[in-house]
Amino acid sequence: MTSTTGGIVMIKEMLEKLPPSEKKIASYILTNPQASVTATTNELAQQSQTSSAAVIRLCKSLGLKGFQDLKLKVAGDLQKNKTEGYRDIQPNETHASVLEKMTNNSIQSLKETSEVLNLEELSSAVQALIEADTIHFFGVGASGIIAQDAQQKFLRINKKAMAFPDVHMVATLIGNVQPNDVVVGISFSGETIEVANIVELANKKGAKTISLTKYGSSRISDRSLIKLFTSASKEATFRSGATSSRLAQLHVLDILFMCVATNQYDESIEYLDETRKAIEFIQQKQRK
Template identity: 70%
Template sequence: MLSEMHPKLPPSEEKIALYILEHPQEAISLTASELGKRSSTSSAAVIRLCKSLGLKGFQDLKLRIAGDLQKNRAVGFRDIEPNESAVSIIEKMTSNSVQTIRETAELLDYEELERAVKLCQNAETIHFFGVGASSIIAQDAQQKFLRIDKKATAFPDFHMAATLVANANKNDVVVGISFSGKTFEVAKILELANKKGAHTISLTKYGSSLVSEQADIKLYTSATREPTFRSGATSSRIAQLHVIDILFMCVASQAYEETIKHLDQTREMIDILRDNIKPKQK
């Protein structure tokens, strides 16, 4: 959180963030006043930093720092090399994916997630929208929710999505998906949804962005870096799918018996279709 946010913070808060990043062990033993002095700021700036990070207070910040210090040192996101062996690529990509999923899990705000779950439970229709690679995440989400009899759309075309949202109502939920948070089309769809009175959810990398600012509820993924060969783009896709899976499972769990019934019905229908298109044995 500190690594991603410090360039966007006000000067005094950035000083504190950089001090913590350079002296994490020392920071957890200090009071807010002492940390302010060490970073040439003030205790008030320390409290403002906690608010900027979406934390409950200074103790919450220190607990998170202490938790990070207990972990094994992460290798970091590693790019592939020219003519690299399949064994090495498997190891690197697996490591990148695992790290992304762990960081994403840590960044998910439980209260925001619960609010998103409740909205999706009660929604008349859920409209998922993303551009480019994020449109694949939207289509995956649509497929999941349709299987439990929840109306969902996922049109990758901007004009089609705008048409749907233009007819949305207060019982609909619009989910804007953009890893960078800078995708203009996604931000405009959420803005339009807000004007129509629909509920809005954003799924972006951690931090304030054009897209997240338009959403009532903000869900975040790990802010993975993109190396030269863009293996970070692969990791960001996995992070987005992970959050969608969590959201779906939470919604499904709240209506467990109904979910099982709908999943059985959809599975049965697919099985019937498969049996009907199998080539007949001579």
């Protein structure tokens, strides 16, 4: 993992999705984090009235390598300064209060995303994008806007990228994908049926699939070859604005873009310079 924190975030997000024995262990850790990080596998099993095998299964469910990995991340959480967490706005709030709350929520989302983003999966995604003949980004609604942002970024470094919002158009394109193409399915919930179906189709056609969802098992992440996660930020009353989750998605795609660009640094600088010149040329023509 990229961080020695984030264990509590992972457990909270996965809690209701876990089998009964794993859920008992997860609940015990949330209630007794300090005791959990000093326990052995057998001790935690006894304290939570489960089994050592269930402890190992919990770590697998969380996408971790083992109990030591989980203890390290929970211990890191205990060392962090307490934060206010996500806060929703209230009726007739002052502009200053909205500014402060939105800034706090955005920072929280980016920090938690860095905690749940798996470095090995990230590296696999970067390599797939570097080798891709064509990259297909697809999301619905607010995630569709994220897909379009990713498209324009990768186009600027001369990567063939597509981002159509129409599911029929995307299905038509995916119907002819090649094994060296990459399909990136974007959905905060991970349950958007249109995105899940496109990822499934891409798998059947032999393309590499990457998911970008909130942390945890979901319809889309479970169907994807490479799984990238953002913070499971709590979007409350104004969920339709997709504020914190949108920033987290943009953050991950910016990381992917920068990783690809730095791998082919000289070429990327050249491509970016050429695209900048092309835009300046068009702007000058329009002013005449």
